[in-house]
Amino acid sequence: MIIQTNSQQFAARVQNVPASFIREILKVATDPNIVSFAGGLPSPALFPAEALGESAKRVFSKMGGQALQYSSTEGYLPLREYIAERYRRRFKLNISAEQILITNGSQQAVDLIGKIFIDPGDNVMLERPSYLGALQCFSMFQPVFKEVNLEHDGIDTAELEDLLNETSVKLFYCIPNFQNPTGVQYSLEKRKMAALILRRHRTIVIEDDPYGEITFDKHHMPPLYSFYPEKTIMLGSFSKIIAPGLRLGWMVANREIIKKATVMKQASDLQSGNLSQYILYDFLQNNSLDRHVENLITAYKEKRTTMMGCLQNYFPESVKFTRSRGGMFTWLTLPEGNTARELLQAALKEKIIFVPGDSFYASDPDYRTLRLNYSNVDEPVMRAAMYKLSRLII
Amino acid sequence: MIIQTNSQQFAARVQNVPASFIREILKVATDPNIVSFAGGLPSPALFPAEALGESAKRVFSKMGGQALQYSSTEGYLPLREYIAERYRRRFKLNISAEQILITNGSQQAVDLIGKIFIDPGDNVMLERPSYLGALQCFSMFQPVFKEVNLEHDGIDTAELEDLLNETSVKLFYCIPNFQNPTGVQYSLEKRKMAALILRRHRTIVIEDDPYGEITFDKHHMPPLYSFYPEKTIMLGSFSKIIAPGLRLGWMVANREIIKKATVMKQASDLQSGNLSQYILYDFLQNNSLDRHVENLITAYKEKRTTMMGCLQNYFPESVKFTRSRGGMFTWLTLPEGNTARELLQAALKEKIIFVPGDSFYASDPDYRTLRLNYSNVDEPVMRAAMYKLSRLII
Numbered sequence: 001m002i003i004q005t006n007s008q009q010f011a012a013r014v015q016n017v018p019a020s021f022i023r024e025i026l027k028v029a030t031d032p033n034i035v036s037f038a039g040g041l042p043s044p045a046l047f048p049a050e051a052l053g054e055s056a057k058r059v060f061s062k063m064g065g066q067a068l069q070y071s072s073t074e075g076y077l078p079l080r081e082y083i084a085e086r087y088r089r090r091f092k093l094n095i096s097a098e099q100i101l102i103t104n105g106s107q108q109a110v111d112l113i114g115k116i117f118i119d120p121g122d123n124v125m126l127e128r129p130s131y132l133g134a135l136q137c138f139s140m141f142q143p144v145f146k147e148v149n150l151e152h153d154g155i156d157t158a159e160l161e162d163l164l165n166e167t168s169v170k171l172f173y174c175i176p177n178f179q180n181p182t183g184v185q186y187s188l189e190k191r192k193m194a195a196l197i198l199r200r201h202r203t204i205v206i207e208d209d210p211y212g213e214i215t216f217d218k219h220h221m222p223p224l225y226s227f228y229p230e231k232t233i234m235l236g237s238f239s240k241i242i243a244p245g246l247r248l249g250w251m252v253a254n255r256e257i258i259k260k261a262t263v264m265k266q267a268s269d270l271q272s273g274n275l276s277q278y279i280l281y282d283f284l285q286n287n288s289l290d291r292h293v294e295n296l297i298t299a300y301k302e303k304r305t306t307m308m309g310c311l312q313n314y315f316p317e318s319v320k321f322t323r324s325r326g327g328m329f330t331w332l333t334l335p336e337g338n339t340a341r342e343l344l345q346a347a348l349k350e351k352i353i354f355v356p357g358d359s360f361y362a363s364d365p366d367y368r369t370l371r372l373n374y375s376n377v378d379e380p381v382m383r384a385a386m387y388k389l390s391r392l393i394i
Numbered sequence: 395m396i397i398q399t400n401s402q403q404f405a406a407r408v409q410n411v412p413a414s415f416i417r418e419i420l421k422v423a424t425d426p427n428i429v430s431f432a433g434g435l436p437s438p439a440l441f442p443a444e445a446l447g448e449s450a451k452r453v454f455s456k457m458g459g460q461a462l463q464y465s466s467t468e469g470y471l472p473l474r475e476y477i478a479e480r481y482r483r484r485f486k487l488n489i490s491a492e493q494i495l496i497t498n499g500s501q502q503a504v505d506l507i508g509k510i511f512i513d514p515g516d517n518v519m520l521e522r523p524s525y526l527g528a529l530q531c532f533s534m535f536q537p538v539f540k541e542v543n544l545e546h547d548g549i550d551t552a553e554l555e556d557l558l559n560e561t562s563v564k565l566f567y568c569i570p571n572f573q574n575p576t577g578v579q580y581s582l583e584k585r586k587m588a589a590l591i592l593r594r595h596r597t598i599v600i601e602d603d604p605y606g607e608i609t610f611d612k613h614h615m616p617p618l619y620s621f622y623p624e625k626t627i628m629l630g631s632f633s634k635i636i637a638p639g640l641r642l643g644w645m646v647a648n649r650e651i652i653k654k655a656t657v658m659k660q661a662s663d664l665q666s667g668n669l670s671q672y673i674l675y676d677f678l679q680n681n682s683l684d685r686h687v688e689n690l691i692t693a694y695k696e697k698r699t700t701m702m703g704c705l706q707n708y709f710p711e712s713v714k715f716t717r718s719r720g721g722m723f724t725w726l727t728l729p730e731g732n733t734a735r736e737l738l739q740a741a742l743k744e745k746i747i748f749v750p751g752d753s754f755y756a757s758d759p760d761y762r763t764l765r766l767n768y769s770n771v772d773e774p775v776m777r778a779a780m781y782k783l784s785r786l787i788i
Contacts, residue, residue: 053454
C-alpha cells in the first residue's frame with residue numbers, strides 16, 4: 001500500500017527547520033574506515049564506562065524502585081545541588097538548586113527557551129557563524145535571525161551595540177567558550193563589554209557552555225552570567241564531560257524563567273530520564289569529576305596540538321584557522337578559489353569527512369569555511385588524513 | 395539580590411499552558427502516610443528492577459562505549475525492530491522500523507506532533523474529558539479545542555460526524571484503551587465507525603495507547619490504526635509496562651510524518667537517551683515481556699477488582715463510575731450537591747488524595763467528576779481509604 005500524506009497539513013513552522021547536514025553526514029559515515037572530522041563526538045575511549053557501570057549496579061541494588069519511577073519535572077534534587085555547588089566552587093557563583101532545571105542535553109534547554117520566549121517575527125541574535133543545532137531549534141519558532149560577527153576573541157561588540165541600538169532583540173544566543181563551530185573563546189574584556197551592552201538593552205542572553213570545562217590552559221573565564229545574572233540563561237551539559245548517552249544537561253536562570261521552563265518541560269516530555277540521573281549522581285558522588293575532566297583535557301589537548309601542528313605544517317599559509325584553547329573544534333577559512341563543499345567531495349574519495357561551514361550561518365554563508373573536530377580521531381590517523389586533506393586544497 | 399524578569403518578554407504561547415494540577419498535588423503528597431489515588435504511577439513493586447539491573451551490567455560490560463555515545467535521532471534500530479515485530483505479533487500489523495521514532499515517553503511524541511501539525515488557530519479535537527498532559531502540550535501551539543463526548547464504549551460517533559461536517563479539524567487526539575482519565579475502552583464497533591468517519595474527513599488521528607497491553611480480560615482490541623493507517627499516528631510507551639524511569643516511548647506513523655518528526659526531534663533534543671535504549675533492548679532480549687505483562691495484569695486486575703468492590707459496596711448508588719477493564723483508572727461522577735474539589739479538601743484531612751476531574755476538560759468542566767488511580771495502592775490500605783472517602787460524599 002502506498003501511503004500518502006497531504007503535505008499542506010504540516011504546520012507553517014515545519015517549513016523553516018533545516019535538516020542537520022551534519023547528522024546526514026554522520027549517517028553516511030557508517031563505513032568504519034572513514035576518518036571523521038565531522039560531528040562533535042567525544043572520544044568513547046574516554047567515557048568512564050566502568051565507573052558508570054559500578055554506579056548503575058549500586059543504583060539498581062539500592063534504589064531501583066525510585067530510579068525507575070516517575071519523579072519531578074525539575075530533575076533529581078541532589079543532582080541539581082551538585083551542579084549548583086560546582087558553580088560555587090568554579091566561579092564563586094551563588095546559584096541555588098531551584099534555579100536549575102535538568103534537561104535532555106543542552107539542546108532541549110534551547111528548545112524550552114524558544115518555547116518560552118520566541119513569538120513569530122521576534123528578533124533572535126546569533127553569533128556569526130553559530131551552532132547549527134540552535135539555528136535549527138530556533139527556526140521552529142519562526143524568528144528573524146540577526147547575526148553579529150565573531151572575531152578571534154569573541155563577538156564584535158561594536159556591531160553588537162549598533163544592532164541593539166537599531167532594533168529590538170528578544171534574545172541573544174552565544175557560546176563564549178570554544179564555540180561550536182569556530183572554537184573561539186571570548187576574552188575577559190569582550191565578556192564584560194558584551195554583558196554591559198546586553199544589560200543596557202535588557203536583552204535575554206542564552207549562554208551555552210558545553211565545552212567550558214575542557215580548557216587546555218587552566219585559564220577558566222568567568223561566564224557572562226556572572227556579569228549579568230538577571231537575564232542570562234546559562235546552559236550546561238554532561239555530554240562532553242561524562243557521556244552523551246546519559247542525555248543529561250541543565251539550564252540555570254532566575255526562578256521566574258525556571259518556573260516557566262519547568263511547565264514547558266512538563267508539557268514537552270514530563271521529565272528527563274530518572275534512571276540516568278540516578279546513575280550520574282552516584283557516579284559524581286563516588287568519583288572525582290575534576291580528575292576525570294583532567295584526563296579529558298590531557299587527551300583532547302594532545303589531539304588539538306596534533307591538529308594544530310598539521311594545519312601549521314601541511315596546509316598552505318593562506319588557510320586561516322582558529323588556534324583552539326579548549327573544546328573540540330577548529331575552524332578553517334580556505335583561500336579564494338576553494339569551497340568547502342567541493343573540498344568535501346574530494347575528501348570523501350579519500351574517506352575523510354568534515355562539516356562545510358555554510359550550514360552554520362543564518363544567512364549569506366561563507367562557503368570557504370569548514371569545521372574540523374579533533375576529539376574523536378587517533379593521532380597517527382589524524383596526521384595521515386590531515387596531510388591528505390591539505391593536498392586537496394587548490 | 396532580587397531578580398526580576400519583565401513578564402511581557404515571554405512568548406504569547408506561554409500564557410496558554412496550564413500547570414498540571416496533578417503534578418502540583420503530587421508535590422504536596424510527599425507525606426508517606428498519604429494514600430494517593432492521584433497520579434498515574436505504576437507500582438514500583440512491579441518494576442523488573444533486578445532484570446533491568448542485569449541488563450545494565452551486560453550493556454556496560456559489552457558495549458559501554460556505544461551505549462554512552464551519541465547515536466541516531468530515530469532511536470536504536472534493534473529496539474525499533476522489536477516494537478515493529480510486537481505489533482506484527484499482537485495485531486498482524488505490517489509496520490517497519492522506519493515507521494517508528496523513539497521518544498521520551500509518549501508525552502514527547504504528542505509535543506512533536508503538535509510542532510509538526512498545529513498552526514495557531516487550528517482546530518484540535520479531543521475526547522471530552524481528555525488527558526491533561528495532551529491538553530497542556532497542545533496548548534503551547536495555540537489551537538482551538540473541539541470536544542467530543544466520551545460514552546461508556548468510546549466517543550459519541552454521531553457527535554464526531556456532526557463536528558467534522560461542521561468545521562475543519564486538523565487532528566483528533568484519543569486514547570481508545572482505558573482512557574486517562576475515564577478508564578473507558580472503545581468497543582470494536584466504535585473503533586470501526588470512528589475510523590470510517592475520520593478517514594472520510596482525512597483527519598489526522600493521534601491514537602495514544604500507553605495502557606492497551608494492560609487488558610484484564612485478554613480481549614485485545616485492534617487499534618484504530620489498523621482501520622486507518624494512512625493518517626493515524628500511534629503512540630506507545632514503556633512507562634506503564636516496564637518502567638517510567640527509562641523515559642522511553644515511541645511513535646508509529648507513515649514515513650513522511652516520521653521523517654518530519656525526526657527533524658523536529660533532532661531540533662528538540664537530538665535523540666532519546668542511548669543508554670536507556672540499550673538497557674531496555676537487552677532486557678527485552680533476555681526476558682519475556684509477555685510474561686512480565688501477565689504479572690502486571692494479575693496485580694492490577696486485583697487492585698481494580700478491589701476498587702470496584704469498594705465503589706459498589708461503600709459508595710452511594712448515586713455515584714457513577716467506570717467499570718474499568720484495563721489500565722489504571724476509574725472515573726467517578728458525584729451526585730448533585732458535591733464537587734470534586736470540595737471532596738478533595740475533605741479527603742486531604744483524611745490524608746487521601748485524588749485528581750478532581752475539572753482539569754481534564756478543555757472547556758466547561760464537569761466539577762462533579764474525579765479520577766481515581768488504583769495501580770499504586772495496596773489493597774488493605776485501598777479498602778480503608780475508599781471507605782473513608784465514601785463517607786465524605788454528601
